[in-house]
Amino acid sequence: MALRIGLAKKAASTVSSICRRSFASSLAVENFPDYVLKAPSTSITTLDSGLRVASETALGAQTATVGVWIDAGSRYETSANNGAAHFLEHMAFKGTSKRTQHQLEVEIENMGGHLNAYTSREQTVYFAKVFKHDVEQAVEILSDILLNSKLDPAAIERERDVILREMSEVNKQQEELVLDHLHATAFQGTGLGRTILGPEENIRNLTRNDLADYVTTHYTAPRMVIAGAGAIDHDHLAGLADKYFGGLPTAPKSGLEIAMQPAVFTGSDVRIKFDSENTAHVALAFESASWTSEYAFPLMLMQTILGSYDRSSGLGRNVATKMCQEVAMNQLAHSINTFNTCYKDTGLFGIYAVAPDNMLDDLMWYVTGNLVRLAHNVSDEEMERAKTTLKASMLMGLDGSSNVAEDIGRQMLTYGRRMTPAEIFSRIDAITAADIKATGAKFINDQDHALAAVGGIHELPDYNW
DSSP states (O other): OOOOOOOOHHHHHHHHHHHHHHHHSOOOOOOOOHHHHTOOOOEEEEOTTSOEEEEEEOTTOOEEEEEEEESOOGGGSOTTTTTHHHHHHHHTTSOBSSOOHHHHHHHHHHHTOEEEEEEOSSOEEEEEEEEGGGHHHHHHHHHHHHHSBOOOHHHHHHHHHHHHHHHHHHHHSHHHHHHHHHHHHHTTTSGGGSOSSOOHHHHHHOOHHHHHHHHHHHOOGGGEEEEEEESOOHHHHHHHHHHHHTTOOSSOTTSOOOOOOOOOOOOEEEEEEOTTOSEEEEEEEEEOOOTTSTTHHHHHHHHHHHOOEETTSTTGGGOSSHHHHHHHHTTOOSEEEEEEEEOSSOEEEEEEEEEEGGGHHHHHHHHHHHHHHTTTOOOHHHHHHHHHHHHHHHHHTTOSHHHHHHHHHHHHHHTSSOOOHHHHHHHHHTOOHHHHHHHHHHHTTTOOEEEEEEESOTTSOOTTO
16 A cells, blocks of 8 residues: 655655754744753763763752663574573563572662662663662662672573563553554564564573573673663762673773664554454554654654544544544544654554444545645645644653653663753754655655554555555
8 A cells, every 4th residue: 555645756855955944043042931942951971872861950859769770672683592682681680699589679668769670672771760869779780680690590480471471461552563563564574573572482492591691792881871860860860870780891892883774664564453353453554764864854743743543532533633633523533642762773554443344444534634635735724733742742752750850861861962952952943844744745645554453353454555
């Protein structure tokens, strides 16, 4: 269903050149409110090892979040060790050379703290939220579980069943399952196409050496960021990072840096049909842009323009976006969400819908029509509303020290710095309707798509529809 909307190549080229000039122009000074212009600054220190320390202090705060953001995830694995990063996340809490699992759990509980971790396709994160007087203890614990994990063979064997149960639970969540299928078909044969948990065969057979090799290969100082937010003194945090993470290697044990496997997008689909089900779960996506692309912010705004809808929400049919209004008025879906997922060198832009099996043909007609419309016609009213919504969403996403620390860690790994709210607002305000049309023409017009669908999908149009 490559969308052909008949834009002349010359027109698309002209709009794209306008778009590039707009993005390249210096950001105008805006009269933003004080809460934007006077937002807390982010302090950054780079240690001799290459380890970066970044933090934002919240005056009057009594708690802090501190964590380690690592530039390593499932896309850095091979088919042989896929699942190692996630397996290591589990093993980090199973005891170190200094603490047993029980001692670690008791110590965190006695602090009244919260210790957690997660793995994504490009990043692995370990973080703790504690009282301000326990920041040093939290940093020491993080260094201990990352640098001194025992990786006890008996604990590894026990954890296999835990991860397999987690896999079973994840596979019951249709959205997770469909988006994994979407990545597998869109980026087939590359690291981004692999799942985070890995295949069952790997979970059952990964060895201690596999996990230890992953650590020595990827857990190096230049690929890590220590991020803190809340009741944090930056100089103190930098000193703690040097004290407890000073022994981090600056290069892999082998001496060879592992190159990231490039993402290669393949227009394709995967369909898992269950005739007994009357609900379909469908994800439709186009290849989009990386975090650092000039198209990154227009894509964010396009996501907001298309919007999201849930039949159970209080708004009902009164949602503001055109696509969601059409879906609601015609009762085409139980819910629909627009997503814009960015990676280092690529991205996925599309929609995920949960719909009655007998509405799929109409649903795809309206959805693709709205996707195509972005390359043709975007009103000023839509632009202004989407800009306000996007700004509000970004600010609300910074409520709480954990969210701020997450934002710092992610931006430091993806951009090498942290953008201020004023810069983000300026970039949003600089986007024009011509930029949106150019972005839509580049990524949606006459481009191959990837599709994943599960459930009652007998009415879903075929790929070339």
